[in-house]
Amino acid sequence: MSAVIKPGGAAAREQAIRALLAEVADPEIPVLSIVDLGIVRHVRFEADGRLHVGITPTYSGCPATEVIRTAVRTALDAAGLADAVLEEVLSPPWTSEWLTSAAHAKLEACGIAPPQEPVSSPRRLWNAPLVPCPRCGSRTTERVSEFGSTPCKAHYRCSACREPFDYFKCL
Amino acid sequence: MSARSRTPSERDPAQQAAHFRYVLRLADTSLVLGQRLGEWVGHAPALEEDLGLANFALDLIGQARLLLTYAGELEGRGRDEDALAFLRDAPDFANLTLAEQPNGDFGHTIVRQWLIDAWQLEIYAGLLRSADSRLGAIAAKALKETRYHHRFSSGWLIRLGDGTAESHERVQAGLDSLWRFTAELFAADEVDERMQAAGIAPALMELAPRWSARIDEDLQAATLQRPPGQPYPWHGRRGVHTEHLGHMLAEMQHLQRTYPGVRW
Numbered sequence: 001m002s003a004v005i006k007p008g009g010a011a012a013r014e015q016a017i018r019a020l021l022a023e024v025a026d027p028e029i030p031v032l033s034i035v036d037l038g039i040v041r042h043v044r045f046e047a048d049g050r051l052h053v054g055i056t057p058t059y060s061g062c063p064a065t066e067v068i069r070t071a072v073r074t075a076l077d078a079a080g081l082a083d084a085v086l087e088e089v090l091s092p093p094w095t096s097e098w099l100t101s102a103a104h105a106k107l108e109a110c111g112i113a114p115p116q117e118p119v120s121s122p123r124r125l126w127n128a129p130l131v132p133c134p135r136c137g138s139r140t141t142e143r144v145s146e147f148g149s150t151p152c153k154a155h156y157r158c159s160a161c162r163e164p165f166d167y168f169k170c171l
Numbered sequence: 172m173s174a175r176s177r178t179p180s181e182r183d184p185a186q187q188a189a190h191f192r193y194v195l196r197l198a199d200t201s202l203v204l205g206q207r208l209g210e211w212v213g214h215a216p217a218l219e220e221d222l223g224l225a226n227f228a229l230d231l232i233g234q235a236r237l238l239l240t241y242a243g244e245l246e247g248r249g250r251d252e253d254a255l256a257f258l259r260d261a262p263d264f265a266n267l268t269l270a271e272q273p274n275g276d277f278g279h280t281i282v283r284q285w286l287i288d289a290w291q292l293e294i295y296a297g298l299l300r301s302a303d304s305r306l307g308a309i310a311a312k313a314l315k316e317t318r319y320h321h322r323f324s325s326g327w328l329i330r331l332g333d334g335t336a337e338s339h340e341r342v343q344a345g346l347d348s349l350w351r352f353t354a355e356l357f358a359a360d361e362v363d364e365r366m367q368a369a370g371i372a373p374a375l376m377e378l379a380p381r382w383s384a385r386i387d388e389d390l391q392a393a394t395l396q397r398p399p400g401q402p403y404p405w406h407g408r409r410g411v412h413t414e415h416l417g418h419m420l421a422e423m424q425h426l427q428r429t430y431p432g433v434r435w
Contacts, residue, residue, distance in 0.1 A: 028324070057233075057312075059231045059233065060230050060312055061205075061229035061231070062315060090237070090311075091311060093308070093312040145218070145219035146219075147219065148222065151226055151229060155219075171362060
């Protein structure tokens, strides 16, 4: 999957490792990498001479967290960095604002509406945000369920093209 | 995993024991409530509610894992999250008695959830300023999740309370039967007092009126009656439980107890 990270300056190696991590897909939304998701907090060689990679969980109970750890470990092993230290970083907590702008575009392209600024209106049930349809762009959509197939998504339905779609929620 | 916070309790065994106990209580309340919600999977009144309750169960068990892992480190006897979750008996669990109460009907579950959501909102918000930075980080994460748990539970409380005659009656009955367990929510004991003095835990006395005001606000919108105060403080946090916890643990721990160390 990847070449062994070549010896060189720490900065260059760290950059190569970031590029490597940008290939590790999120198991639940595989169009996104863990870098797109904004959950890679640090990549650095520390005084102990080992690579330290900090990853933050999205939701406390997200089942993907374990799968992601394994995928990162596998990618680092393949790059000759078997002694890398994986660290769980909790603070500051992840929010959907950590998604990169590339992530927003990738979500939309695969039919998942990216997080929207909540628009609260008394006419919308339980302050459901107004989410444009990722397929036809119509703003006449309705929330079917605040909770969906993964902790980070809600179910919506478009009243114009009649298609159901997932919405990546703001957290 | 992350850098361990150094707090004064690491130097004093009595303080260390209280610190462990404090974190364990938070962990067990989340774990037990999460397990109860898991019992709804496949049984909720509608698919959307089934997904909602399962999502909350996942959040709560996730919070419990972070807290149990930390509790195990504070205890220093080598117990990890799994050992603490699966290999303790009921008297060693330190959850709020309210959390272990059976699901009952959907309205009953909503009342239990809403009472604990409102409690966790105050506790986690208070812990943001904790002298224990690791606990503060876990609380900051949990608080974001608790906000939408409360939005869901209070939303349903209002819908059911201000709904039909039957839904009103059922949710009021749930409230009347669960209210007696709320005396435990803010009853401080020596563990809380030690943690408050060390700046690790928020002062329960200051949180109680805020919880109470939130409860009254939701009850009013739901047209429900607040039951009279019931002074008997239950002692789930001290390991004295109702008969329901043992039955719940028998199911939750069955696999690990029958096949010790089993792995997928």
